[in-house]
Amino acid sequence: MLQLRDLPDKSVLDKFSGRYPEADVSAVSVFLHLLRVATDLSAALDNCLSRHGLLQGRWWVLILLMREKNGISTPSALADRAGVSRATMTGLIDGLERNGLIARLFDTDDRRRVSIQLTAAGQAKLDEVMPDYYTRLRLCMESVTEAERDALSGILLKLxxxxxxxxxxxxxxxDIHAAYRSDDQSSASFSST
Amino acid sequence: MLQLRDLPDKSVLDKFSGRYPEADVSAVSVFLHLLRVATDLSAALDNCLSRHGLLQGRWWVLILLMREKNGISTPSALADRAGVSRATMTGLIDGLERNGLIARLFDTDDRRRVSIQLTAAGQAKLDEVMPDYYTRLRLCMESVTEAERDALSGILLKLxxxxxxxxxxxxxxxDIHAAYRSDDQSSASFSST
DNA sequence: CAATTATAATTAGCCAGCTAATTATGTCAA
DNA sequence: TTGACATAATTAGCTGGCTAATTATAATTG
Structure with a gap:
């Protein structure tokens, strides 16, 4: 996701809404702010996880496995739940297996299937990461009251x-006037390189 | 950013907060929800922009240029404002130049510098995209009241x-008990493949 | 004024996503 | 029972970010 440093201030928003009357200034403003805060939170999470040698994708797989009875699932179920493609999940599993945090178990009944199991080392890794993550998150959200959290939840549902x-x-x-075009448009008379 | 399909429900959160007393359940819940909604909004934005042959990075560069007097800026200023590395900005500019949406102007006083100018075609592209984007965003946020937008802004500032x-x-x-380790951990006795 | 340091942009090469194609296996119906 | 289709996982190859290194130029200072 884009970093969106330098959100538009009032004067910029006015300039744009002058040219584009479709703009709802407060909607644009809060939308961009939301994207930026989420990006920053995600970066902060990355930072926390990297202290433990993890990235979001692999961390989330460990969590999904811990949710399961016996810590067992399959690559396709994990892919669906993590919201990544199966190809990406294969890569995440490769990395976790290399580190000994999960193990591939081959199904003898249906030989297309593989089970993925959280190992003791994987559980130990979670036991190391989660308290750190939870502690940091608690501090980060400390000043947001319970009422505000409820309000935020409600707004998120609307969004x-x-x-x-x-x-x-x-x-x-x-209402759109726009046509589609894939690449070359009017390829101006400038061009330097 | 991770897709975070399948957020934890109450029973999962309770299970985790049982094992990890550091967890603040409502904080975790609203944090994950925020990340997911932001990811979905970003994907929706991608979807809108792709109808016009743009991606977030290039679109944002066009917007930043339109903010400037005469539609002119420099690669490094654009990189800072868009929150990407200068190397990435070089690539974004390459693509936009190839499409004739911006032009590189070489500075004769300081020959290290390049100016980037929004072309007429670039402005036309914005005039095509922005009304679509603003219209979609307005509809998306229609049900969020002005009071809720204010509340959301306030919460985002706290975050x-x-x-x-x-x-x-x-x-x-x-408070962290965790040590750092970069890669190989206890390389369990399983391992297949 | 020559050497060092600073600055701007670019290039080279890495990484984690993606889609599409491939491999292997299982299922079902003519 | 075999041909067509379905399903699971993986591989191959693309893309847009990144950092580090490189190239070119300017500024500073001994």
């Missing part, structure tokens, strides 16, 4: 619902 | 402030 309209095809309630 | 404590070194208020 969740709104996302489908954001993604809707042109015409389905979204 | 902003909290992020530094999240990233703080171990010891600076973060």
């Amino acid at each position: 969740d619902a709104g996302i489908s309209t954001f993604t809707a095809a042109a015409g389905e309630g979204v | 902003d402030a909290g992020i530094s404590t999240f990233t703080a070194a171990a010891g600076e208020g973060v």
Whole structure:
């Protein structure tokens, strides 16, 4: 995700909404702010995990396994739950296996299937990382009251619902004049290199 | 950023907070929800931009240029404002130049410097994309009241402030038992493949 | 004024995602 | 029972970020 340093201030937003009357200034402002804070939080999480030699993807796989009875799942179920492609999950599992944090168990009944099991070392890694993560997160959110957390949850649910309209095809309630074009447009008379 | 399909439900959170008493359940819950909504919004934005042959990085560069007097800036200023490395900005500029949306202007006084200028085609591209983006965003946020937007802004500011404590070194208020290790841990007795 | 240091942009090469293709296996229906 | 299809995992190859190194130029200072 983009870093979005340098969010637009009032004067910039006014300039843009002057040219583009479709703009809802407060919506744009809070939307960009939300994206930026989320990016920063994600970077902070990366920072925390990297202290323990992990990245978000691998960490999340360990957590998903810990949720399971016996710490066992399959690559495809993990891919769906982590929201990554199966190909990516193969790579995550490769890395975790190399570190001994999970093990591949080959199914003898259906030989297409592989089970993934959290190892003792994997559980130990979680027991090292999670208290650090939880502690940092608790401190980070300390000043946000319980009421504010509830309010935030409610707003997030509304946004969740709104996302489908954001993604809707042109015409389905979204007025668009725009045509599609894949690459070369009007290839101006400048060009230097 | 991770997709975080399948957020933990109450029973999972209880299981984890049983093992890890450091966990603040409502903080974890709202934190993960925030990350997921932001990821989904970012994906929705990608979807919108791709209809016009753009990606977030290039789109943001066009916007930053449009903010400037005369639509002119430099690669390093753009990199700082977009929050990407200068190397990445070189690549973004290459792509935009190839499409004729921006032009490189070589400075004759200081020959290390290059200016980047939004072309007429670049401005036209913005005039095509921005109304679509603003319209979609307005619809997406329609159900979020002005009061809720204010509340959200306030909470985001608090989180902003909290992020530094999240990233703080171990010891600076973060109680950590964890040691660092870069790669090979206890390389268990399993391992197949 | 020559050598060092600083600055701007770019290039080279890494990494973690992705999609599409491949390999292996299982299932079902003519 | 075999041909068509379905499913699971992996591999191959692409992309857009990144850092570190390189190239070119300017500024500073002994």
